[in-house]
Structures are given as structure tokens and as C-alpha cells.
Amino acid sequence: MKEMNVLCAFFKAQQKDGRIGITHIALFVSLIYHWYIEGSINPLSAFSRDIMKTSKIKSHVTYFRCIKELSDYGYIIYKPSFKKTQASKIYFMEE
Template sequence: MTPSLLLTAFIKKAQTDKTLKTSHISLYIAIIKCWEENNQINPVSISRSELMKMSKINAKATYHKCIKELHNLSYILYQPSYHPLKKSQITIIHIPKTPHPLRPNISQHPP
């Protein structure tokens, strides 16, 4: 799945997910940017400080809350590194595309 399709699917799902706030959305976008720079290969090594800067999150507590919630809500798989010299790992979970409500899904109909 391309980054643009992944972001489109995420935004559609985020519209109905009442638990997501703007900080979750900006953090997810920053994660996708890192994933894209990693040639869309999972897992991607991430730096907390880089993600905080990219997503405009200033507080470490907010960052940790958002990344754990994105993990718990199955948007990402987050594997924290507790070693100061090793980066944490994030795996992007592909969000299934939901069919458009007004367009029939042709693959579901017999030929």
C-alpha cells in the first residue's frame, strides 16, 4: 500500500474514531513519513525526538500517550527500545480499505 493510500485510509478511519486527537493524527503522519523514507519497509527504526519534532508534539508524556494508544488501537505495532543507543521499532499496520457506500464492490459480485 502506498503512503498516500495508507494516509487516506487512516484519515477515513480517524473520522469515526472518537479516541484520536490531533496529536495522534500528526504523530501517525510523521510515522508514515519515516516509513516512506525507509522505502516502505517494516519495521522502521524511529527516534522519539525526531518524531516529536515532525509531529509538533512538545511534551514527552503526550508523545508516549499517543504512541501507546496508536499501538493499542492497532494502527501501528510499537516495540520500544529501553537502550539509550538503540532506536525503537514501529511496524505499520495496513488499514483495510472500506468500500465506498455508493459504489458496489465489483469483486463481490459474480461475473
């Protein structure tokens, strides 16, 4: 399962990365879950409201900060749509 490989690689890398907190971890695991549910097609097309619900993130500010940081740190590539009716794209780093 490529989802498990990506998740294991994330957990291995984040152990050495002091910038990653519990909210980043919850968000990343939620993204993996949605990726799995959607058939593991890269990129994942997702709406923030769905990811926030699964990851238990209540604040849009926190969600967007954390997803941007995961992208900036190289764990994902995040391409926001900036439209409420169009899903954003999240690319996972597959080996």
C-alpha cells in the same frame, strides 16, 4: 505507494474513532513521513526525538501516551527499545 494507502486507511478509520485527536493525527502523519524517507521498509526504526521534532510534540509524556494509544487502538504496532542508542520499531498495517 503503500504509504498513501496506509495514510488513507488511517484517515478513513479515524473519522469514526472519537478517541483520536489532533496529536494522534500529527504523530501518525509524522511516522508515515519517516517511513517514506527510510524507504518504506516495515518496520520503521525510529527514535522518539526525531518523530517528536517532525510532529511538533514537545512533551515526552504526550509522545509516549499517543504512540501507545495508536498501538492499543490497532493503527500501528509499537515495539519500544527502552534504550537511548537503539531505535524503536513501528509496524504499519499494510493491506
